[in-house]
Amino acid sequence: MQMNVLVVGGAGYIGSHAVARLISEGHRVVVFDNLSRGHCQSVPQDTFVEGELTDSALVEKTLRDNDIDVVMHFAAFAEVGESVRKPAIYYQNNVVATLSLLEAMRRADVKKIVFSSTTATYGQPEKMPIAETTPQNPINPYGFTKLVIERALADYAHAYGFGYAALRYFNAAGAHPGGEIGEHHAPESHLIPIVLQVALGQRESITIFGDDYPTPDGTCIRDYIHVEDLADAHLRALEKLQSGEGICVNLGTGKGVSVREIVDACREVTGHPIPVVMGERRPGDPAELVADASLAEKVLDWKAKYTDVREVVATAWRWHQSHPRGYES
Incomplete structure (x- = not known):
């Protein structure tokens, strides 16, 4: 309707x-x-x-x-x-x-x-x-x-x-698959765009805040x-x-991805080495936040289609390549 x-x-x-x-x-x-x-x-x-x-x-x-x-x-x-x-x-x-x-x-x-x-x-x-x-x-x-x-x-x-x-x-x-619209914050605060800025030559490296969390690779996990x-x-x-x-x-997807895994996915998608610098933990950053989205599936008949983070990164990379300065490009 x-x-x-x-x-x-x-x-x-x-x-x-x-x-x-x-x-x-x-x-x-x-x-x-x-x-x-x-x-x-x-x-x-x-x-x-x-x-x-x-x-x-x-x-x-x-x-x-x-x-x-x-x-x-x-x-x-x-x-x-x-x-x-x-x-x-x-x-x-x-x-x-x-x-x-x-x-x-x-x-x-x-x-x-x-x-x-x-x-x-x-x-x-x-x-x-x-x-x-x-x-x-x-x-x-x-x-x-x-x-x-x-x-x-x-x-x-x-x-x-x-x-x-x-x-x-x-x-x-991520971003629209067609690449016409995407993520543009000033200053940028989200992890994937910041990592991709390194691949674009706009930053020298990405800082990982803490590698001593109780997670498999020591970095924070998010959904x-x-x-x-x-x-x-x-x-x-x-x-x-x-x-x-x-x-x-x-x-959410119900699947947790660590900061290191995001960086690795960005390296794989962009072909750029993306240097990493280790920093101190940020106060208030929980080690892990992952959704149980089963109620959304039941109530809305909804389920995330993008469950491979490399696919998410690939759509973001398409946007950032065609709009290296966001909507000011």
């Missing part, structure tokens, strides 16, 4: 891939973004609205004028370290702005939303893999701001009949989920939204 979808934060990394997927599936999309960290080149310009989520009159007008059925919400700051250094901007952007969005939706009588949540809501779980039954005890402001909105959505569902999905991502990675698989999960969630009910699921 075709829907009118407002994608807030749609000019960002994951949002832009969801927009492309929505359009390819025949949905009508309006993108709303303030471009503080997004890139207008990543989305169609004919249905782009530049604005702030805290401008509730503009948000409400956009919802009404476009007869929006459902909102996809990607507009958030998402760097753990930055959230510790600058908690104020995380509470303003991730919490205050989102509550403003929910109120604009309520006034416009739009009560369906798919929300980008995160594995950071779990903090540092003792048991792997991480299932949705794992207690949510975030250890940084970023994770806490996402948990606040999960709780708000549950309350809005109960009181106002909202239907929502909170999708808890693990480590988003890398391809951005196209995330986009697919969002579309599936759209079809499952029910008034007064919430869906909370993990999105």
